[in-house]
Amino acid sequence: MKKNIYTVFILFLSVQFAIAQRAPRLSSPDVSSDNSVTFRYYAPNSKNVLLSTEILKEPIALTKDDKGVWTVTLSKVKPDIYPYSFIVDGVETDDPNNTYLFANERFKRSVVDVPGNKPLIHSLKNVPHGKISYRFYNSKTLNKTRRVLVYTPPGFNMQESKKYPVLYLIHGGSDTEETWTKVGKANLIADNLIAEGKAKSMIIVMPYGNVRPAPMPDFTKDIINDIIPFIESNYPVYNDSEHRAIAGFSVGGGQTLNIGFTNTDKFAYISSYAPYTATEEFAKNFTNWNPDAKKVNEQLKLFTISVGKDDFLYKSVQANISMFKSKNIEIETLIVPGGHTWMNCKLYLTNTLQQLFK
Amino acid sequence: MKKNIYTVFILFLSVQFAIAQRAPRLSSPDVSSDNSVTFRYYAPNSKNVLLSTEILKEPIALTKDDKGVWTVTLSKVKPDIYPYSFIVDGVETDDPNNTYLFANERFKRSVVDVPGNKPLIHSLKNVPHGKISYRFYNSKTLNKTRRVLVYTPPGFNMQESKKYPVLYLIHGGSDTEETWTKVGKANLIADNLIAEGKAKSMIIVMPYGNVRPAPMPDFTKDIINDIIPFIESNYPVYNDSEHRAIAGFSVGGGQTLNIGFTNTDKFAYISSYAPYTATEEFAKNFTNWNPDAKKVNEQLKLFTISVGKDDFLYKSVQANISMFKSKNIEIETLIVPGGHTWMNCKLYLTNTLQQLFK
Structure with missing residues (x-):
């Protein structure tokens, strides 16, 4: 009976929108x-x-x-x-x-x-849940109001005296600021790892990384000069490098390397997932790079690159790993099966969250 | 040059996803x-x-x-x-x-x-912005963890001593908990009206109203027994009827009437937009309804029904308005041009927000 009433309503709508031709609903x-x-x-x-x-x-x-x-x-x-x-x-x-x-x-x-028969690390479980805030910030770099998502962990209170570390987490090229939560389930992975005591309670900031047609370096400026100050003036967070991490996937993995290694005084944790690095910014930063490896290795508590063996960027990522090693930069690699996928992204993030701020 | 690099990347992805057949990108x-x-x-x-x-x-x-x-x-x-x-x-x-x-x-x-040449009431303006929190709550009624969006106004602090009134705002049938913000721009309309001093600072709770295949009355129970307690135990809000409002569109407009009029001790503001009322729950609540009109009119600070003249539900809504009038329930109507659309929803909400909690 209820179903029939809804059917009538749907028919009404079909007429309203003049779409008598609508395709049948399939499962x-x-x-x-x-x-x-x-x-x-x-x-x-x-x-x-x-x-x-x-x-x-x-x-x-x-x-x-x-x-x-x-x-x-x-x-x-x-x-x-x-x-x-x-x-x-x-x-x-x-x-x-x-x-x-x-x-x-x-x-x-x-x-x-x-979903399978037993909960996975990204499943919605009966544990305390953090929340995702959809916010606006003013970007002086890009001269516009931009979107940013902020995950705050379970039990977080804006006014509390406790301070939190922050992970800046960047999506892939052509993704949006929602991809890490809607597809990558970053919030649920964090909820679950925190509940299991495997990850520290932290804030995760998910910016919108696409600044085309402006060149990529503008996003580096936006993160450093606009997003970080916005977060640090609006949330109870630490503001030293040992409580800041940066990570990202694909184009965002390349951005992570650019942002991280030009700001090793600001990020002690750099985690790059299947980075896409065929960019002018990467060439500018790393082609003739001559780092003080001892200093950089002291500044960084963790530097990881993760990639799948079937990733179409696998060879390029291996070349990047070799480049960092040749400069004597300490690097941890996570090489797993799979391709350039968001299944692997969840795996990489699960690994990273357990390594940060410890 | 930059463009070419991206083109190469897109080509890589095309091969990766085996979609050499992808349609050309159009503007x-x-x-x-x-x-x-x-x-x-x-x-x-x-x-x-x-x-x-x-x-x-x-x-x-x-x-x-x-x-x-x-x-x-x-x-x-x-x-x-x-x-x-x-x-x-x-x-x-x-x-x-x-x-x-x-x-x-x-x-x-x-x-x-x-966008037009001058800002509209739903435009992103350079005013202080509230934020939208994506949250989970446990629904005992529906025996599951469910999603809810919570708009908190500019300057809101979770721990402050100030208390806020709350509007519960329900989407249309087959919409989701995101429709009021993503299409209806409820957050920007609130930001702008608050900035202009035309609306009170308030919290707006946007639940997920579709409980099919369970019958609609379960959503009434979910709002009353689960969502309101969740909000009132997690946010600094008033918990009396004069600081609670309920509004909704289409199927959500019908839910608004059902929830509101079976709980006039809990909501002093009821605003229904183009309500769809051909439901068992509405028939049960209103067919032989014999309200104590004097008492209800004292309990309600505001009861409005809004509809467009071209709305396919126009006649049904007019019948509802007549029904309420025949029971001597005080009602304010907003009859405007336009159909059963989200353009009109923004108009209705803009009107409502200026009427609440005053």
């Missing part, structure tokens, strides 16, 4: 308790529909039934959170039946959560 | 300073592409060029924020070139912001 993605996942897409007139997903290395074809619904089922999927999209006659699209969208400025992709 | 929507808006969609193999937008009452056809790009330009668009979608051979889709998506669980729509 997609359909995650089963045996970790199989079925993807469905309605396209009666299309000739070819592929599923592109980080579950598989290559796109896989869907099969059309006589009602125009294309389907594919993947079995025994390893529990994790995966981005995916459909490629419909050559055009990439997200899944119209899935609310969970990848936060990104270029890719239109959906996300499927395969 | 869409393209908002000009004369308030014309151009929409573009790439679909070389499609036969018919329509634009469905709340700018126009009916869908409008796009025209295809020889490269497969479909285009339409609307001129002299009234500055506002508008949801829209493309209908491609009968299938509704969002705009793959637009990051700004409508937060909704059923409709896949994009959003275009036509």
Whole structure:
């Protein structure tokens, strides 16, 4: 009965928006308790529909039934959170039946959560939860009001006398300030590690790193001259390098290296995940770099680079690791299976959070 | 040069994600300073592409060029924020070139912001900004951890002795807890009205109202027994009815009437926007309703119903208004042009915020 009432309402809306042509609602993605996942897409007139997903290395074809619904089922999927999209006659699209969208400025992709039978480190568990604040700050560098997300840990009180360390955590190129929480689950990973006593209670600042068409160095200035002062004047945080960390993925991993190594007096922890470094800023900072390695190694409590063996940047990242080693910079590496993915990002962050501020 | 480097990176990613077929990046929507808006969609193999937008009452056809790009330009668009979608051979889709998506669980729509030449009440202005906290609370009613957004006004301090009034603000059916901020700009409207001295400093709680397949009355219980206690034990707020307001749009407008009028001892302000009331809960609460009008009118400091003349629920809303009047309940109505839209929602909220807690 209730269902019928809602059906009438949906029909009303369909007329209202003049979309009598709306596609039928399908169950997609359909995650089963045996970790199989079925993807469905309605396209009666299309000739070819592929599923592109980080579950598989290559796109896989869907099969059309006589009602125009294309389907594919993947079995025994390893529990994790995966981005995916459909490629419909050559055009990439997200899944119209899935609310969970990848936060990104270029890719239109959906996300499927395969929870598995036991909680993962990024699962929503019955532990104390921190909160994510969506805030604005004035960037004098970029001459505009910009967005920033601030995770404060469970039990955090703005006015308390206790002070917190801060991790500045940067998304990948074309991602947004929401990608680390919405896809990377940084807040839940922190909640869970703090509850288990494995990570220190800390604040995590997630800025919006895309400053195009302005050049990348402007983001370095924005972090140093605008974001850090904003955080340090608005939150009870330490303001010395030993209580500041910087980390980031992909383009954000390259930004992490640029920002960190031009400011080793400000960050004692630098963690770069699958860094993309083919940029003018990186070339300027590191091509003829001649660091005082002893001093830098004393300033840094931790410098890590993480990458997956199947990452398309793997060789480039290995070259970066070799470069730092050749300059006698102490570096810890985390080389794992997998590609340039947000599944790996969660793994890298889980590792980093347990290393910081100890 | 910088652009070329990024192009290489994007090419890398294209190979990585095996989407050499990705559609070309288009500028869409393209908002000009004369308030014309151009929409573009790439679909070389499609036969018919329509634009469905709340700018126009009916869908409008796009025209295809020889490269497969479909285009339409609307001129002299009234500055506002508008949801829209493309209908491609009968299938509704969002705009793959637009990051700004409508937060909704059923409709896949994009959003275009036509800012105009002078700031609007929902514009990001250079005023003090509140923040939006993304939080979790435990719902005993629904036996799960649920999401809730909490807007705290500029200058808010968790530990201060000052207490705040609270507005509980509910989204429409199939919207999410993010729709009031991401599409309705509730936070910016509050920031601006508070800065102008037109609204009281207040906390705005935006719950997730969809409790399907559970029946709607469960959401009433969730608000009363779980969300209000969560807010009142975690924020410095008043806990009497004269400092509590409830408002909502569409299905949320119906929920507002149900929650408000079954709890007039708890909410002195009830504001319902284009309420959808064809529900069992509404029938149960109001069909044979026999209120003590004098008592209810004393309890309520304000009861408003707002609706647009072109709203598909207009007649139903007028019937509701008549029903309340026939029971001698004092009611203020706001009847304006426009339909069942989020442009009107911003208007209704702007009106309400200036009326609350005075």
